[in-house]
Amino acid sequence: MSDVIFLPESILEVQTLAALRDAGANEETAGAATRAMLHASRLGIDSHGVRLAAHYAKVLRGGRVNPNPAMKTHRTAAGAATLDADDGLGHAAAYAAMELACSMAKEAGVAAVGVVRSSHYGAAGAYALAGAEAGMIAVSMSNTDAIVALHGGAERFHGTNPMAIGAPVPNQKPWLLDMATSSIPLNRVFLYEALGKTLPEGVAADQSGHPTRDPANVEMLMPLGGMDFGFKGAGLAGLVTLLSAVLTGSTLDHLMIRMAETDDFETPRRMGHFCLAIDPDRFAGRALFDEAITRYLSDLRASAAREGQSVMAPGDREWAVEAERARTGIPVDRKTAKFLGLAE
Amino acid sequence: MSDVIFLPESILEVQTLAALRDAGANEETAGAATRAMLHASRLGIDSHGVRLAAHYAKVLRGGRVNPNPAMKTHRTAAGAATLDADDGLGHAAAYAAMELACSMAKEAGVAAVGVVRSSHYGAAGAYALAGAEAGMIAVSMSNTDAIVALHGGAERFHGTNPMAIGAPVPNQKPWLLDMATSSIPLNRVFLYEALGKTLPEGVAADQSGHPTRDPANVEMLMPLGGMDFGFKGAGLAGLVTLLSAVLTGSTLDHLMIRMAETDDFETPRRMGHFCLAIDPDRFAGRALFDEAITRYLSDLRASAAREGQSVMAPGDREWAVEAERARTGIPVDRKTAKFLGLAE
Numbered sequence: 087m088s089d090v091i092f093l094p095e096s097i098l099e100v101q102t103l104a105a106l107r108d109a110g111a112n113e114e115t116a117g118a119a120t121r122a123m124l125h126a127s128r129l130g131i132d133s134h135g136v137r138l139a140a141h142y143a144k145v146l147r148g149g150r151v152n153p154n155p156a157m158k159t160h161r162t163a164a165g166a167a168t169l170d171a172d173d174g175l176g177h178a179a180a181y182a183a184m185e186l187a188c189s190m191a192k193e194a195g196v197a198a199v200g201v202v203r204s205s206h207y208g209a210a211g212a213y214a215l216a217g218a219e220a221g222m223i224a225v226s227m228s229n230t231d232a233i234v235a236l237h238g239g240a241e242r243f244h245g246t247n248p249m250a251i252g253a254p255v256p257n258q259k260p261w262l263l264d265m266a267t268s269s270i271p272l273n274r275v276f277l278y279e280a281l282g283k284t285l286p287e288g289v290a291a292d293q294s295g296h297p298t299r300d301p302a303n304v305e306m307l308m309p310l311g312g313m314d315f316g317f318k319g320a321g322l323a324g325l326v327t328l329l330s331a332v333l334t335g336s337t338l339d340h341l342m343i344r345m346a347e348t349d350d351f352e353t354p355r356r357m358g359h360f361c362l363a364i365d366p367d368r369f370a371g372r373a374l375f376d377e378a379i380t381r382y383l384s385d386l387r388a389s390a391a392r393e394g395q396s397v398m399a400p401g402d403r404e405w406a407v408e409a410e411r412a413r414t415g416i417p418v419d420r421k422t423a424k425f426l427g428l429a430e
Numbered sequence: 431m432s433d434v435i436f437l438p439e440s441i442l443e444v445q446t447l448a449a450l451r452d453a454g455a456n457e458e459t460a461g462a463a464t465r466a467m468l469h470a471s472r473l474g475i476d477s478h479g480v481r482l483a484a485h486y487a488k489v490l491r492g493g494r495v496n497p498n499p500a501m502k503t504h505r506t507a508a509g510a511a512t513l514d515a516d517d518g519l520g521h522a523a524a525y526a527a528m529e530l531a532c533s534m535a536k537e538a539g540v541a542a543v544g545v546v547r548s549s550h551y552g553a554a555g556a557y558a559l560a561g562a563e564a565g566m567i568a569v570s571m572s573n574t575d576a577i578v579a580l581h582g583g584a585e586r587f588h589g590t591n592p593m594a595i596g597a598p599v600p601n602q603k604p605w606l607l608d609m610a611t612s613s614i615p616l617n618r619v620f621l622y623e624a625l626g627k628t629l630p631e632g633v634a635a636d637q638s639g640h641p642t643r644d645p646a647n648v649e650m651l652m653p654l655g656g657m658d659f660g661f662k663g664a665g666l667a668g669l670v671t672l673l674s675a676v677l678t679g680s681t682l683d684h685l686m687i688r689m690a691e692t693d694d695f696e697t698p699r700r701m702g703h704f705c706l707a708i709d710p711d712r713f714a715g716r717a718l719f720d721e722a723i724t725r726y727l728s729d730l731r732a733s734a735a736r737e738g739q740s741v742m743a744p745g746d747r748e749w750a751v752e753a754e755r756a757r758t759g760i761p762v763d764r765k766t767a768k769f770l771g772l773a774e
Contacts, residue, residue: 165509166539166712195510196542196706200713223677236730238739243730253672261672263665269655286658295736310655310662311613314630318654321607321744324730328567328597328605332722335714340729362540368510369544370679378676385684386580386587386668392639395582400665 091423092415099124101426102139109143110153111175118178125212127416130407131264133273134209136418140425141346142175142206148351150343151175151205159186165194168334169201173354176207180226180359184213187363188220195368200334201359206230206345210250211264211404213361218252218260222363226250229330229358232340234268234307234323237316240295242306245339246271247326251400254366255383256376262401267323268307275304288312329360435767436759443468445770446483453487454497455519462522469556471760474751475608477617478553480762484769485690486519486550492695494687495519495549503530509538512678513545517698520551524570524703528557531707532564539712544678545703550574550689554594555608555748557705562596562604566707570594573674573702576684578612578651578667581660584639586650589683590615591670595744598710599727600720606745611667612651619648632656673704 102123106116119142127135145151155174159182161167167186171179183199190197207213210226217224230245250264269289278285279301289312292298293305297313310319323339331338336358343355366375383399391397411417423429446467450460463486471479489495499518503526505511511530515523527543534541551557554570561568574589594608613633622629623645633656636642637649641657654663675682680702687699710719727743735741755761767773 162712163537163539163709165541166709168713193507194538194540195507196538196540197509198540198708198713202714223672236733236735236741238735239741240734240736240739243733243741251669251672253676261668263669265662265665269659269662289658291736295734295739310659312656314633315613315654317742317744318609318613321609324605324744325595325607327726328723329708332597332719332726333567333708333710333713335718335722338722338726338729340733364542364673364677365507365510366677368506369512369542369677370546374679375676378679378682379672382671382676382682385682389580389587389684390584390639391580391582392584392635395584395639397580397583397587398661400661400668 090417090419091429093418093423093428094415095124095128097428098127098136098416098418098426101428102136105139105143105426106146109146111146112154114178115153115155115175118181119175119208121181122177122208122212125215126209128408128411129211129404130411131209131211131404132417133271135416136426137422138208140422145205145351150351150354157182161190165190165197167199169199171201171204173203173205176204176228176357176359179204180207180213180361181216183359183361184217184224184226184363187361188217188222188224191222191363191365196362196364198360198362202334202336202356203354204357204359205355206357207359209264210248211252211262214250214252214264215260215262217361217363218254218262221254222365223253224251225362227326227330227360229327229339231342231344233272234309235291235295237309237311237320243340244309244320244323244327246307247323247339249322249326253379255379258383259401259405261379261383261399262404267310267319267326269310269312269319270307272307275301330358333360334358434761434763435773437762437767437772438759439468439472441772442471442480442760442762442770445772446480449483449487449770450490453490455490456498458522459497459499459519462525463519463552465525466521466552466556469559470553472752472755473555473748474755475553475555475748476761477615479760480770481766482552484766489549489695494695494698501526505534509534509541511543513543515545515548517547517549520548520572520701520703523548524551524557524705525560527703527705528561528568528570528707531705532561532566532568535566535707535709540706540708542704542706546678546680546700547698548701548703549699550701551703553608554592555596555606558594558596558608559604559606561705561707562598562606565598566709567597568595569706571670571674571704573671573680573683575686575688577616578653579635579639581653581664587684588653588664588667588671590651591667591683593666593670597723599723602727603745603749605723605727605743606748611654611663611670613654613656613663614651616651619645632660674702677704678702
């Protein structure tokens with residue numbers, strides 16, 4: 087018996103949508119969440135793929151998340167707005183915020199939207215990609231519940247606090263960086279535990295904050311940069327908190343109800359997100375931008391690699407996975423396939 | 431004989447200004463460069479402090495840098511502008527760009543300025559600090575000549591590409607993150623070589639891109655994140671290149687004339703910088719922002735540290751150095767002190 091089933095994207099999409107509708111989600115909520123999960127599943131970010139459908143159904147049913155939110159935007163200046171997500175799922179809010187930021191940036195050159203009263207929004211790259219597809223350099227970030235220690239710290243203080251940036255490339259897939267500000271996600275720890283593997287050095291710590299390579303002893307993650315340079319990762323995590331929570335008036339990482347390790351699936355978590363769009367038309371102009379990013383990426387991909395290695399631009403690995411999965415289907419764990427009515 | 435002399439800031443300031451004027455710099459150029467170097471010297475970023483005065487005098491005299499630039503700004507939208515630095519030193523251009531971004535952000539909520547035809551601008555944090563002191567969340571970045579390998583790469587492709595972010599904190603020094611997207615600066619390698627010390631793991635590589643801990647074998651730096659997670663640091667370096675060079679129409683890192691390892695001190699380097707200002711007034715509002723950042727920092731500083739360690743917010747180490755140096759004076763290497771007429 088295999089642990090994973092390969093399923094065509096189209097079928098996964100239909101069943102994920104149905105599962106969210108079934109849990110009460112309105113069309114916009116279900117559509118946006120499905121779009122974001124399929125983005126992740128297609129590109130190989132399986133931790134944020136359709137695996138999360140069951141979790142979202144649970145919080146829709148539990149009351150943590152409003153299945154029928156009335157989102158409200160408030161434009162405060164030519165290049166600034168807030169979006170109140172009315173305690174809905176984060177995906178619809180984050181796509182709407184990015185769309186608004188892009189349309190404001192068309193006019194103002196640069197624009198940002200702060201999202202409040204939101205919830206988990208999945209893979210940050212989904213929204214940065216949407217912005218890049220609209221021709222913008224686009225940034226999306228969200229703080230999350232605390233699991234990462236400060237540099238030298240001995241408690242969970244920041245979330246894994248992802249930041250994603252996308253940039254349009256003519257006749258190619260966008261440049262797309264989607265990264266947590268910790269070295270690894272918590273799910274990687276669970277995976278290593280299941281496989282009986284030892285963690286890389288400087289990525290996780292035990293309950294007194296001492297680094298550990300034993301997945302079973304992990305109480306918190308360490309920030310990107312490891313034992314010596316973790317102050318950089320912690321600073322970047324703080325930047326995500328500043329823009330997503332402090333700027334918008336949302337919940338700080340360490341005060342947030344946990345996503346999963348909790349019995350409370352009723353209380354809204356009041357998460358914040360931040361997005362920014364920059365219109366290349368208003369700087370060197372589109373023609374020069376197109377030429378420069380094409381040259382940059384072609385030089386990057388042609389540059390020398392270390393023996394046995396290869397060099398890639400952000401997104402290249404993901405676009406390769408996407409192409410492969412278009413052929414093979416998307417691997418889905420049996421539990422999720424069952425939840426989606428696609429396995430016994 | 432000591433290698434370092436402690437000198438009062440006021441005297442250093444006068445002599446640095448005089449040295450730049452002496453090399454032909456006009457008042458704005460000399461003033462801004464001195465302000466930025468003193469920022470770095472005060473906060474302990476000695477690689478970018480008054481040590482650079484001799485280098486700037488050399489490039490002012492050599493012709494690489496225009497001592498009397500006529501900077502031109504061009505506002506392209508409510509929140510976007512370009513600044514042509516006319517081949518002057520980067521400091522005056524970067525301060526002017528940040529000032530413009532802040533005043534546009536007052537109106538548009540968010541604003542960005544792309545700087546073109548510029549040169550080395552010293553410590554990125556100087557400009558982020560200026561923006562934070564104007565009440566904004568402020569970002570400054572610049573690409574630099576290539577010295578950092580890609581993840582898995584075997585040649586110099588990106589610069590150390592610093593990014594700095596500042597945020598205002600009521601009644602306190604700003605939150606201030608100023609970081610290279612490599613783990614360490616090249617100067618650290620030279621320092622370790624001089625001291626006969628071994629480098630940390632995963633920060634530098636030899637000429638075939640293989641990691642080395644021997645400073646004498648270092649041909650290139652490795653991106654933040656080390657052997658396992660360097661794709662994150664390389665992605666961040668790429669972000670700096672995209673915004674500073676690709677967006678503005680400036681020189682790519684790997685095509686840039688080297689700052690120092692070259693005989694060419696005549697040709698302008700056509701560097702680009704990028705700055706962004708976000709006005710907290712246009713999101714949750716100033717009162718909520720002030721309250722939230724105060725709470726965030728107080729909880730951060732009170733959070734548990736690992737035995738023998740302490741936890742700090744970005745900037746805390748630098749503010750402590752600043753306070754200490756206000757008492758002790760600023761340590762200056764003898765060669766620089768001599769250049770400034772402050773030692774035999």
